[in-house]
Amino acid sequence: MAVQKLLRMGDPRLLEIAAPVRDFDTPALHVLIADMLDTMAAAGGVGLAAPQIGVGLQVVIFGFERNERYPEAEPVPLTCLLNPQITPLGEDEELGWEGCLSVPGLRGEVPRYTRIRYQGLTPAGELIDRTVEGFHARVVQHECDHLIGRLYPTRMRDLRKFGFTEELFPDLRA
Numbered sequence: 437m438a439v440q441k442l443l444r445m446g447d448p449r450l451l452e453i454a455a456p457v458r459d460f461d462t463p464a465l466h467v468l469i470a471d472m473l474d475t476m477a478a479a480g481g482v483g484l485a486a487p488q489i490g491v492g493l494q495v496v497i498f499g500f501e502r503n504e505r506y507p508e509a510e511p512v513p514l515t516c517l518l519n520p521q522i523t524p525l526g527e528d529e530e531l532g533w534e535g536c537l538s539v540p541g542l543r544g545e546v547p548r549y550t551r552i553r554y555q556g557l558t559p560a561g562e563l564i565d566r567t568v569e570g571f572h573a574r575v576v577q578h579e580c581d582h583l584i585g586r587l588y589p590t591r592m593r594d595l596r597k598f599g600f601t602e603e604l605f606p607d608l609r610a
């Protein structure tokens with residue numbers, strides 16, 4: 437279990453399509469998830485996808501009680517989600533500010549579906565099936581985008597709403 441190096445935007449591995457997990461509850465999978473949890477905690481993030489530490493598997497983690505990077509956000513249960521599938525519920529979208537541990541120091545305003553259903557598996561291979569909205573829905577969409585090689589700036593529609601966290605939100609940590 438160890439904090440791993442975070443890949444940053446520009447690394448071609450962040451643009452690859454991740455492969456589904458085939459073997460559940462294995463020692464290697466538990467080490468990967470422990471490393472991801474350690475890495476996310478060390479960086480103070482609310483979510484992390486395996487490709488961000490150079491592992492091309494469909495594994496994302498997210499969740500927090502309270503987070504300094506997103507002090508206004510409602511809590512999201514800590515979740516390890518494998519082989520996720522997202523179904524938008526309706527066409528409603530909302531704009532919200534996002535950051536990414538692979539795009540350090542920056543924030544952008546990104547449109548996301550307001551309400552989604554997401555399904556996937558736990559590390560033990562058990563089904564997860566949730567209907568969520570708001571920041572929870574945003575985090576899941578952001579993390580799952582990493583599995584298809586998308587970083588949030590490529591989802592933005594108004595690049596004027598893209599900038600350094602310290603300039604946009606002087607009270608927040610980058």
Ligand code: NI
Pocket residue numbers: 535536537538578579582
């Ligand atoms: Ni990210």
